Amino acid sequence: TQLLEQSPQFLSIQEGENLTVYCNSSSVFSSLQWYRQEPGEGPVLLVTVVTGGEVKKLKRLTFQFGDARKDSSLHITAAQPGDTGLYLCAGAGRNAGNMLTFGGGTRLMVKP
């Protein structure tokens, strides 16, 4: 069974601060996705990382996939209230169904 540990579980910061969310596993993933979910809605895909060491940027968000493809991080620069939400990392295994293993989620609150 593949497990994905996500930290921190909860983060409350002031507007303008930076933050990093981590996802760690002992398993190797073929790819890893980051999602953002707002209350009462489904997760929305932010990015997919596939190659070990890969770094992707999406405006103020920077995503990194570990060299061994076992871990990933999401860094937000100058957080804004609109960034508030539940951030989920999900690793895709190498099985035929390519099922996702979800981290426990990080609930981010950015105060104005």
Next chain:
Amino acid sequence: GAVVSQHPSRVICKSGTSVKIECRSLDFQATTMFWYRQFPKQSLMLMATSNEGSKATYEQGVEKDKFLINHASLTLSTLTVTSAHPEDSSFYICSARDGRGVQPQHFGDGTRLSIL
């Protein structure tokens, strides 16, 4: 981008009622769809994998006779919660993956099920 439509968005019904939730891929064919359950302030828990034209694969601890899954076409999967009880109240979310190659899952907006 890939769009997944889930319906209904909210259901409130009496105990003992069976509830059907639909998941449609609108602009791509999904050979595989996934059904998740999410409790408040928690992450998503995979319930089952729905494969077009074949039986669904259920995760350990998920009762297949309680949660009936039908994936009759490449764009539609349904989840029926049979004889629902208050403990079945939850947020149910489906996702679909484009059958072409290794693609990320795209999620529906979820169904909030409340059993009285």
